[in-house]
Amino acid sequence: MTIRIKEILxxxxxxxxxxxxxxxxTRRDSKTVTFIELNDGSCFKNLQVTLDASNHSEILSALGxxxxxxxxxxxxxxxxxxxAVELAGxxxxxIGSVESDYPLQKKRHSFExxxxxxxxxxxxNTFGAxxxxxxxxxxxxxxxxxxxxxxYLNSPIITTSxxxxxxxxFRVSCFDPExxxxxxxxxxxxxxxxFGKAASLTVSGQLEAEIFATSLGNxxxxxxxxxxxxxxTSRHLAExxxxxxxxxxxxxxxxxxxxxxxxxxxxxxxxxxxxxxxDFFDDRIEKGLKANxxxxxxxPFERITYTDAMTELEKHADSFEFKPSWGIDLQxxxxxxxxxxxxxxxxxxxxxxxDIKAFYMRLNEDEKTVAAMDLLMPRVGEIxxxxxxxxxxxxxxxxxxxxxxxxxxxWWYLDLRKYGTIPHAGFGLGFERMVQxxxxxxxxxxxxxxxxxxxLADF
RNA sequence: GCCGGUUUAGCUCAGCAGGUAGAGCAAGCGGCUGUUAACCGCUAGGCCGUAGGUUCAAGUCCUACAACCGGCGCCA
Numbered sequence: 001m002t003i004r005i006k007e008i009l010x011x012x013x014x015x016x017x018x019x020x021x022x023x024x025x026t027r028r029d030s031k032t033v034t035f036i037e038l039n040d041g042s043c044f045k046n047l048q049v050t051l052d053a054s055n056h057s058e059i060l061s062a063l064g065x066x067x068x069x070x071x072x073x074x075x076x077x078x079x080x081x082x083x084a085v086e087l088a089g090x091x092x093x094x095i096g097s098v099e100s101d102y103p104l105q106k107k108r109h110s111f112e113x114x115x116x117x118x119x120x121x122x123x124x125n126t127f128g129a130x131x132x133x134x135x136x137x138x139x140x141x142x143x144x145x146x147x148x149x150x151x152y153l154n155s156p157i158i159t160t161s162x163x164x165x166x167x168x169x170f171r172v173s174c175f176d177p178e179x180x181x182x183x184x185x186x187x188x189x190x191x192x193x194x195f196g197k198a199a200s201l202t203v204s205g206q207l208e209a210e211i212f213a214t215s216l217g218n219x220x221x222x223x224x225x226x227x228x229x230x231x232x233t234s235r236h237l238a239e240x241x242x243x244x245x246x247x248x249x250x251x252x253x254x255x256x257x258x259x260x261x262x263x264x265x266x267x268x269x270x271x272x273x274x275x276x277x278x279d280f281f282d283d284r285i286e287k288g289l290k291a292n293x294x295x296x297x298x299x300p301f302e303r304i305t306y307t308d309a310m311t312e313l314e315k316h317a318d319s320f321e322f323k324p325s326w327g328i329d330l331q332x333x334x335x336x337x338x339x340x341x342x343x344x345x346x347x348x349x350x351x352x353x354x355d356i357k358a359f360y361m362r363l364n365e366d367e368k369t370v371a372a373m374d375l376l377m378p379r380v381g382e383i384x385x386x387x388x389x390x391x392x393x394x395x396x397x398x399x400x401x402x403x404x405x406x407x408x409x410x411w412w413y414l415d416l417r418k419y420g421t422i423p424h425a426g427f428g429l430g431f432e433r434m435v436q437x438x439x440x441x442x443x444x445x446x447x448x449x450x451x452x453x454x455x456l457a458d459f
Numbered sequence: 460g461c462c463g464g465u466u467u468a469g470c471u472c473a474g475c476a477g478g479u480a481g482a483g484c485a486a487g488c489g490g491c492u493g494u495u496a497a498c499c500g501c502u503a504g505g506c507c508g509u510a511g512g513u514u515c516a517a518g519u520c521c522u523a524c525a526a527c528c529g530g531c532g533c534c535a
């Protein structure tokens with residue numbers, strides 16, 4: 001009958017006899033009373049427990065930071081400021097004691113240090129708040145799509161379709177690295193591997209989502225995605241979670257409408273359910289975070305074509321290391337200028353030159369650009385990449401050929417266009433980048449429980 | 460992968476022009492106080508990232524490597 005501390009603090013009645021279990025965050029002594037801050041992870045706040053020093057003298061010294069305990073006693077009104085109620089502990093049971101080398105102290109630790117003890121960092125204020133917020137956002141993702149009739153698709157983690165070229169892939173193989181079979185041309189003989197062909201971890205569930213969008217209708221994926229790029233930045237991971245809706249009978253405009261509604265829905269979920277965790281981010285991680293989320297949750301996102309964006313950037317060519325010109329990809333500094341200087345908020349940039357985008361994006365009337373869109377956000381950069389898919393069989397075949405890709409590899413993808421093709425569109429949202437934006441955390445490795453990045457796969 | 464920075468006590472850092480290490484917090488002990496990042500005193504704690512080199516002498520200078528941080532590239 002242990003009650004969660006969140007429940008106690010929200011609904012506990014003064015006078016009630018209760019039991020609370022958790023970990024001691026910090027402990028302070030006064031002459032007659034020992035104070036314990038008890039946290040069980042259910043919420044940001046701690047439950048203050050008071051112990052009569054004379055009744056518990058023999059175990060008081062064992063109640064150090066990190067100790068797990070169960071306390072029974074009456075919930076009383078707190079005579080001091082800082083908390084409305086507190087638990088007047090009658091009995092304290094030590095569940096698990098702590099050695100003096102417990103790494104978490106009652107002081108501020110650097111995020112870099114806490115990353116090295118990822119098995120303990122969820123017990124720290126910031127990380128408790130981050131992972132509760134991540135949970136809120138995860139649930140809101142499903143809520144948003146489910147309430148709109150989208151089907152949740154579990155796209156495969158292991159794939160043999162080398163399709164997209166979205167980045168370097170992690171090889172999946174059962175070969176003994178000491179004895180990799182080779183054929184008579186001395187090439188690796190994947191036909192003798194587990195799947196009978198070269199297999200990798202997925203870099204995107206989009207192509208599979210298109211199969212379902214052209215059968216069950218609107219659908220979405222939400223799962224882990226893997227990129228073997230040697231990316232060393234505060235916004236890249238080798239394993240990250242991506243949400244990829246695919247919308248049937250939709251064009252780019254509808255794609256952006258869904259993306260915008262989706263992002264704003266997540267902002268609103270964070271605002272309405274974030275509680276003390278969000279207040280903490282606002283107070284300690286990024287000043288003004290809440291006001292900014294509130295502003296963005298209500299205002300429509302800006303939209304600008306790549307061509308118009310380039311024209312704007314060219315007016316400020318002097319302020320860039322890389323000179324903007326039509327046909328090049330937007331550099332980080334350009335994206336930041338657009339989203340932070342020109343619009344100060346999320347911006348959709350649309351209709352990129354066809355040569356810098358993937359083969360499956362729909363060719364526009366001008367035959368120079370494709371129906372692509374990226375959603376740029378202040379600080380985290382590109383949070384969404386999406387497009388209307390090329391649904392015209394012949395156009396797609398031409399595209400695959402001119403890009404030098406092997407047409408046979410795409411037989412099933414082309415079949416979707418050959419048999420009852422429909423216009424459709426979709427996008428991918430980097431979940432961790434969303435969590436970063438909503439929490440204000442500056443390093444993406446601090447918003448995923450166990451980050452995987454170059455030289456980093458502990459725990 | 461590229462450019463720059465950092466690496467000294469459990470943690471966060473200081474260490475001036477090369478002369479064999481210091482603070483705050485944490486920990487242990489004691490004191491004070493319905494305390495709330497509590498406060499005060501004392502104690503203990505360091506092959507100064509790794510490997511070479513220069514020098515009578517290297518935490519301090521040089522080289523290589525590694526990890527981490529910031530920026531860039533790749534992208535979500």
